Amino acid sequence: MIQLRNITKHYPVGFGKHEILKDVNLDIQQGEFVSIMGPSGSGKSTLLHILGMLEDASEGEYLFQDEPVHKMNDKKRTQLHRGSIGFVFQAYHLIDELTVYENIETPLLYKNVPSGERKSRVADILDRFNMVAKKDLFPTQLSGGQQQLVGIARAIVAEPAVIFADEPTGNLHSDQARQIMELFAELNKKDGITIVQVTHSDVNAGYGNRVIQIMDGRIQ
Amino acid sequence: MWRNYIKIAFRNIWKAKQVTFVNIVGLSVAIATALLLCMTVYKEFSFDKFHENGDRIFGIYKDVRTAEKVTPMNNTPHPLAPAIRAEIPGVKEVVRLVRNGVAVRTKGEQQAINATYTDPSFFSIFTFPLLKGETRLGLTDIVLSETTAKNLFGTADVVGKQLELKLEDTWRPFTVTGVLADPPENSSVMFSSIVRLENQPGYPGNKDNWFSFSLETFVELQPGTSPESVARASKALLEKYYGEDIARQKNAGAAPGPYGEYQLLGLIPMQEVHFSPNSNLGGEKKGLVLMLLFIAGFLLFIASINFVNLTLARSFTRAREVGMRKVMGAEKWQLSLQLWGEAFLLFVIALLTGGLIAFLMLPAYNSLFRSGVSFSLLLEPKFIGGIILTLLVVTAFAGGYPAALMARASTLLVLKGKMSTGRKNYFRNSLIVTQFVFSCLLIIATLIAWRQMNYLRNKPLGYNTSEVISVPVGARENGSALLERLRSDLKGQPGILSVTGANTNFGRGLDGSMSTSIISWENGGKDMQAHWQGVSTDYVQTMSLQLTGGRDFSAALASDSNSLVINEQMARQFGPGKGHVGFRFRMDDQVADATEYTIIGIVKDYHYKSLHNPIEPLILHLLGPDQRPAYIFVRVAPEALSTSMDRLAASWKRVAPETPFIGSFVSENTERQYRAEATLMRVFISGGVLTIIISCMGLFAMAMLIIGQRTREIGIRKVLGASAAGVATLISRDFLVLVGIAILIASPLAWVLMRQWLKEFAYRTDIHWSIFVLAGGMAMLVAALTVSFQSVRAALMNPVKSLRTE
């Protein structure tokens, strides 16, 4: 599903350049649950952003579902963001002005899902995440764990093929972290969603079926 | 999706209550002002557009050439119109008109109304809808406006009714033949009653007199006739009737015009009459009107600047939302539309609020600026179109720019909250500078105009203004007889020093009029020109003119009827050996029995005209028995001025019971000459105050937002030991530098503009450097106060609290 060939990423620094990813080769199959691990500053987030098409690689080839990403136009990428890719962030990034229900509904609005189907899909997800009672609250009225649940709900409501999660439990304590990880495992097994997460915790990595170690921009 | 957008828009507005409030209030005030000003401008530019044949109607004036310049003569003589009609091809109709007060009597009840003396062609040339009867205008017919009909008879159904007008001291009967709708507010030709020109007092003497200029003349051309061809044809006509004058102009070395002419008629298109300096019905200052439009524009502009700046600053807090929406697959246009839509919503709220404010302020505005606009103007399609266009342009500018900026920014940067709004906020800062440039400009303009007005008010005019009461005689009374009655009634009363009369007033009296008469003749081969004023005896004494030689006109000496009192300028014009007391001369060398005049007195130059004009040669002559004073002047003792005023009013009531007493001190009249300047002052001050308020509102909200963004920095600084004062200075300084730059830009600009304005006055103050210092200081102070509200609050914040918010 995901194939990286000789991916390099660098930023200009002064007259030279700062290499963050060096010659990365990586294959991820449909249905895998991959954890990316490595010390701080090693390039994990950068890699995830490239995978999620939030950033372009400087060199190399990236095939997403067998299509070359570097040849895609904005429109195509927007289509993938709407349908195939879900994101979960460490800082949740919920829209503060929208309620739980509205936050989850937003991706469906961009996808032009008809109103009846939208309602039932959001209702299903709220039900599954045990959040029906909270649907009219605003993000600031929730705990961190609950916010991240909403973040995940929002990421999967459009039924993506893959979820990219950047330290999804970084701001949570272990009970909440376990709940999120169990949810990921379930989504992976039951719904067949491919999951790529960045994590610092071996426990979290244990929920997945493969670990990629990254160090100084190189995969070990 | 729309519901989602609208919901989020309202929640956003609510979340940023204070900023939104500032935004909306600033905009509403700007919109309200702009609406009012635009209505005035619209009205001014809509003048005389309602005449069906408007593009073929022209006002007539005459240009007279001398060696140095072309002098327009706005008034026309009686025989001109018939001559034009008979002798110039392509002229379909001509009409003459003159408007004067007249006493009217209906069933024994007396009132004063205005009568327009005119030709029957009035009705076919101009388009004033007929309500009742017909527009027949026989010699004893009268046509009334609806309001006048109702005032006189209590109803508009007055066709066939009788009334009497007092013309040349006799009551003459008239029959109402028709009632016209009141002339619209935007008509240069106003009327309340219309009678034949033949009824005008003095008509028989003026009928064939080419040298008495007192009428307005309009022509309606045949379709296809160009006004230029009429002007060109007028050369021959004027040569025929003004041959002697033209010969004299030639002799004096006048430069001929493009057709080789020395005199030519000028044609003012009807729709331009209102702004034409060559029509007595017009003369409105186009510059002043455009100034209003300019102020309306820039008030909207600076309020929009607030909007852009605040939206931009707020986009920091909106960045995460925008970023997240991009991650979820929002397209650029969707984001732009959403953000623009929010701006639009705010603007619509502000527009409605502004409209309401304008509606409530309209009466006050009308009385302050004498503009007479009504809200019904808003329903004009052009006006609605203008509002919609402005709305779109301003929202696109104010909402669209930040929207596009955010929508274009890289998703990752936006998500990380690292959205920057341009290099070092150059854009935002230059907008703030622009606002304060306008504010400073207006402060400086106000100060300079104010100083000039003070100068005008306090400059000694060379005669007594504060102890002389001027009373217009009015239409019903015979001025000479009234003057005599008043003199004997006031004789011996305490506080009354002397009484005189004249045919011209000083300044602008309560009857609103201002006039001048100029004569020119040849003396010893030299062209002479002077203001010619008829006065009564004791004039010099009453007005406290200072004699440098000779004496005042005296009632005791019958020979004074051919005596003159002149000013120093006139003496200088005569030249050495001539302009002295006792000098005799004739105004017409050719005619042997022409009147010989004797100079009996010379007075020091005094400002008998407004200070816009330099003092020109002046001749005072004694009013003859058939020339009646139109104004009576009474000099009273300096103590108990108002008692004297009351005493005069009481006496007036005894000697002229039918004419209301509208006396005023001459000083009030001379101030009234500067009405245009006073209006301009009010425009400057109001514009300046509004500009500063709106700019400061923007500054206030901006400081609030910036402090919001710098909460952490301020917290850390305080933990590290910064004092409250230090923090407040840190924040205020950035803003004050911007205001300083604005002052530097505005000062030279204001200097150039105001120097131009001051050139309108023959007597003017200089532009002192202290004005710029004062204006700069004021702007700085206001800005500092505004920002300090916020910066002091920030400086006093508990650092622990502010650090915890991140």
Ligand SMILES: Nc1ncnc2c1ncn2[C@@H]1O[C@H](COP(=O)(O)OP(=O)(O)O)[C@@H](O)[C@H]1O
């Ligand atoms: N926009 C950028 N410009 C320059 N350097 C960057 C940028 N983004 C990230 N980096 C650098 O790239 C390196 C890797 O960052 P990141 O991928 O966020 O690491 P990780 O997520 O593994 O902690 C860091 O040294 C960081 O400073």
Ligand SMILES: [Mg+2]
């Ligand atoms: Mg990271």
